[in-house]
Amino acid sequence: MEKLIDILKDLRPDIDIECQSLVDDGILDSFDIVTLVGELVDTFSIEIGVEDIIPENFNSVDAIMALINSKA
Amino acid sequence: MKRVDRYETISALISKQIRKGVKTNNFLTENDLKIEIENNSLYYYEYDGGLLILRDRTTHYILNYYINDITKNIEKIFEKDVVVEIVSRPNNNDNEVIKYFEKQNFACCIERVRYAHTCDEIVDNDTADAIQLCKTNDAEKVYEILKENFDSYTGCIPTKERLIKDVENGNVYIYKDENIKGILHIDKSKISSEIKHLIVVENEREKGIATKLINKYFNEVNAKKKTVWTGKENNCARKFYEKCGYELDGYTSVVLKKKG
Incomplete structure (x- = not known):
């Protein structure tokens, strides 16, 4: 979880990690998600497919963590 | 260059490309890719610098890319013209990728700007039964x-x-x-x-x-957010959207073309 939060803060220094609507509120855009996914693949040694890149998987720290865990 | 006949094929190829630092303009969803596959219009070309995804539009291909190594050239000669759009975020012009494609003999054909409309209150009800x-x-x-x-x-x-x-x-x-x-x-x-x-x-x-x-x-x-892309030089459209309450949001794009 801490690694993920570090990555998110690097990506968007002003990010509110409690936020439950990071994509819905436009805090993370498509470009952030592409960058984030690259970081996640590298950091957590997982594979992420196109079908995983949907807003629901990136709306909160918990959702992103759940995605990582499902790929581990 | 190969035609994609199964979603799993392109999904696996893309997964292989997604890693830290990859440059991509591919925001196609699973559904977008499946529609292209159904229509037999999706192709890919894998090279040592990355993956090119090509959507066949009869006269030309539309290119989506994953580039992991910009020192590697695209050696493939395509039988049709190829068009690629590179989008840049506000204050972050993706010059490195634009220069990469220019080095591959792509030339700029249009620049676009994006407008956003974030006002929740719409007061004008002047529409029409037609x-x-x-x-x-x-x-x-x-x-x-x-x-x-x-x-x-x-x-x-x-x-x-x-x-x-x-x-x-x-x-x-x-x-x-x-x-x-x-x-x-x-x-x-x-x-x-x-x-x-x-x-x-x-x-x-x-x-x-x-x-x-x-x-x-x-x-x-x-x-919540309404956007529209329009030609940077299309003053008529730009004035229209500005009149309707749209404002530039800083996203820009360059469309480049390579002759086949």
């Missing part, structure tokens, strides 16, 4: 009008199959009395919405049809 959701029996005519009025390479014209799906999903409005005089083609999700095409046919311009179409859109589509 505006209706497009039905499938009008899809063919709508397709013809889009083809006549937008550039075949840079006008983001959907395939006929894609347009029919957009019609079925309620993403196409038309202004129609005896004939179709105006079209509003959109993309929408619960979060955001984008105007893909807004056109009034030539002899019906300057009668307020575009304004009525956009008012209908504002009144019916409830997305």
